[in-house]
Amino acid sequence: MSIFDIFAKLEKEKAERESAAGPVEWLVVGLGNPGSKYNGTRHNAGFRALEHYCAKTGQRIDKMKFKALVGEGSLGGARVLFIKPQTFMNLSGEAVRDAASFYKIAPDHIIVLSDDISLDVGRIRVRAKGSAGGQNGLKNIIYHLSSDQFPRVKIGVGAKPHPDYDLADWVLSRFTADEQEGIDHAVDRAMQAVEEIIRNGPASAAQLYNGKG
Known part of the structure; x- marks a missing residue:
């Protein structure tokens, strides 16, 4: 990237900040669980996405x-409230409901980042709406919003290593050293998909990011 490209990028970001004031x-x-004992666990993939974004941008x-x-x-040129619920995963909907009510935000303008055991580590999947798919945080958000019409970005954390492995133990386990690069990617x-949802909608984000590494 040349110095001119860098300045152009900075000017674009400045204009977006001003337009989104x-x-x-x-x-x-x-989504995730609060507390240091859960840092780095598979269930905290949503927290990790926001933390990674903060480290890159200073947010x-x-x-x-x-x-x-x-x-x-x-x-994405819009004013956003980033949220990390501190109620533990199963009660995540309380925070989302309260924030949505305060800012008068409709479900289709609420984007949720969550872990997904049906996706390999390194994969993501965008959905415009739908069921919780067994993810308890999403389930509680649907309950408190009385709607499943919100977009979500699912982050692959890998399937259980064998069928008898306890699901709770699996999602509360940490990524291996070999998986770190994949989950960071x-x-x-x-977060790029979140930005695309804001700019151009879930369908565009799904086309760009689903099924691609």
Whole structure:
């Protein structure tokens, strides 16, 4: 990238920040469990995506509100509230409901990042709506919003190593050293997919990111 490309990129980002200085239009929710004992676990893939994004961009998600850590920022030319619910996975919907009610955000402007055991590590999948697919955080969000009409970006964490392996133990296990590069790649692409959803909708994001490594 030349110096001219860098300046053009900075000018574009500045213009987007200025255009997105109004009220919150979107919620971007990363799912996980709070506390250091859960850091790096498969179930915390949603948290990891937001943390990875913060490390790259300087975005801060550090204010306590709506039973969650939150931070306002801009993404895809829109004003966004980033949310990390602190209620533990099974009650994630409480934070999402409270934030959506406060900012008057419709379900189709709530994007949820979650782990998915049906996808290999390194893969992501965009869905415009649908059932929870057994993911308890999504299930609770659907319950509290009384709607499943919200887009979600599913981050692959790999299937159980064998059928008898306890599911809870699996999703609360940590990624192996060999999987670290794959999950970092996936969470980076997950946030790119979030941006594409905001800019051009879930269908465009699905076309760009589903089924591709």
